[in-house]
Amino acid sequence: MLLNIGLWLLIGLVVLWALLDPVSRLVKVLWEILLPIVNSTSVDVKSKFGEWAVVTGSTDGIGKAYAKELASRGLNLVLISRTLERLEKTKDEILKSHPDIEVKIIVADFSKGREVFEKIETELKDIPIGILVNNVGAQYSYPMYLGEVPENELWDIINVNVGATTLMTRLVIGQMQKRRKGAIVNISSGSEIQPLPLMTVYAATKVYVKSFSEALRAEYTKFGITVQQLAPLFVNTKMNAFSQRLQVSSLFVPDATTYARNAIVTLGKVDSSTGYWAHGIQYFFALIPPVWIRTKIGQFLNESLREDYFKQKTT
Numbered sequence: 001m002l003l004n005i006g007l008w009l010l011i012g013l014v015v016l017w018a019l020l021d022p023v024s025r026l027v028k029v030l031w032e033i034l035l036p037i038v039n040s041t042s043v044d045v046k047s048k049f050g051e052w053a054v055v056t057g058s059t060d061g062i063g064k065a066y067a068k069e070l071a072s073r074g075l076n077l078v079l080i081s082r083t084l085e086r087l088e089k090t091k092d093e094i095l096k097s098h099p100d101i102e103v104k105i106i107v108a109d110f111s112k113g114r115e116v117f118e119k120i121e122t123e124l125k126d127i128p129i130g131i132l133v134n135n136v137g138a139q140y141s142y143p144m145y146l147g148e149v150p151e152n153e154l155w156d157i158i159n160v161n162v163g164a165t166t167l168m169t170r171l172v173i174g175q176m177q178k179r180r181k182g183a184i185v186n187i188s189s190g191s192e193i194q195p196l197p198l199m200t201v202y203a204a205t206k207v208y209v210k211s212f213s214e215a216l217r218a219e220y221t222k223f224g225i226t227v228q229q230l231a232p233l234f235v236n237t238k239m240n241a242f243s244q245r246l247q248v249s250s251l252f253v254p255d256a257t258t259y260a261r262n263a264i265v266t267l268g269k270v271d272s273s274t275g276y277w278a279h280g281i282q283y284f285f286a287l288i289p290p291v292w293i294r295t296k297i298g299q300f301l302n303e304s305l306r307e308d309y310f311k312q313k314t315t
């Protein structure tokens with residue numbers, strides 16, 4: 001009798017243990033979907049984290065839109081991208097709507113790797129940085145088999161997605177630690193939730209960003225630093241120019257402004273998020289099948305986006 005009870009108890013515990021991880025992940029995603037409804041007011045990010053924000057990759061797409069959201073909350077900005085002309089244009093555009101803030105620009109091409117950080121460090125030396133948005137990212141020009149991806153493109157993806165996120169964080173985290181406040185926002189991608197054939201290296205770099213963010217949070221929460229990881233799904237930006245289908249904004253493929261407006265409201269409230277409630281819903285369903293099925297679905301989707309690219313090329 002006692003042996004029977006013990007056996008059933010053991011089986012119950014094993015089942016509970018097996019269910020705990022997926023259930024807690026689903027609850028987390030559900031909470032993310034409900035958060036904007038339950039609590040839609042933004043944290044006062046300027047007082048909570050500091051007066052200056054650095055945004056990498058800020059002349060276009062999500063980075064530019066996020067920078068505008070920070071500007072509208074009164075934060076001074078440091079914009080970093082490759083092209084001086086586009087940086088100046090973005091700076092002017094932001095100052096026109098927010099003349100009370102300061103905007104500094106730094107030209108840096110993160111694909112060059114190590115050499116750019118010395119210059120950035122010098123330029124940021126006397127700026128008390130409250131928020132760093134590691135937004136810059138590089139992606140394949142279209143879904144490809146690994147052997148087809150030009151070697152340069154692979155180095156760019158690794159240097160930008162892994163290198164810039166890591167080294168930019170190292171650059172600012174010391175001063176945040178001294179002030180015992182600050183936020184690091186790392187933009188990864190929904191592609192991190194399973195291997196993604198035909199975007200193999202891109203997705204793998206985003207898994208790095210996720211792991212990096214989680215470990216960094218464990219290291220630095222005690223110093224008053226918030227580390228948030230944002231994992232958007234498709235957003236209508238030039239990164240997805242390989243498919244016309246992704247260049248049309250919709251509920252599930254928002255434009256960058258809609259995405260950033262939603263994402264910034266999660267800062268200071270949740271550690272990780274897709275950043276956008278409709279992506280949260282997609283994420284919720286995406287997490288239900290086992291990884292091998294998700295990988296197959298991802299491969300199927302990328303095969304069809306690859307076809308889009310070839311069709312577009314011939315028309």
Ligand SMILES: NC(=O)c1ccc[n+]([C@@H]2O[C@H](COP(=O)([O-])OP(=O)(O)OC[C@H]3O[C@@H](n4cnc5c(N)ncnc54)[C@H](OP(=O)(O)O)[C@@H]3O)[C@@H](O)[C@H]2O)c1
Pocket residue numbers: 056057058059060061062063064080081082083086108109110111112134135136137138139160187188189190231232233234235236237238239240256
């Ligand atoms: N769009 C999506 O569907 C999607 C989905 C999931 C995750 N994400 C992630 O979200 C982030 C932003 O993506 P996005 O779609 O907004 O990109 P985007 O529209 O292509 O914009 C990229 C920005 O980064 C700058 N940039 C590109 N390469 C650079 C380099 N080597 N050095 C410095 N700056 C560089 C670009 O400006 P210049 O060309 O002037 O330098 C531009 O301002 C990325 O990390 C991406 O992986 C995007």
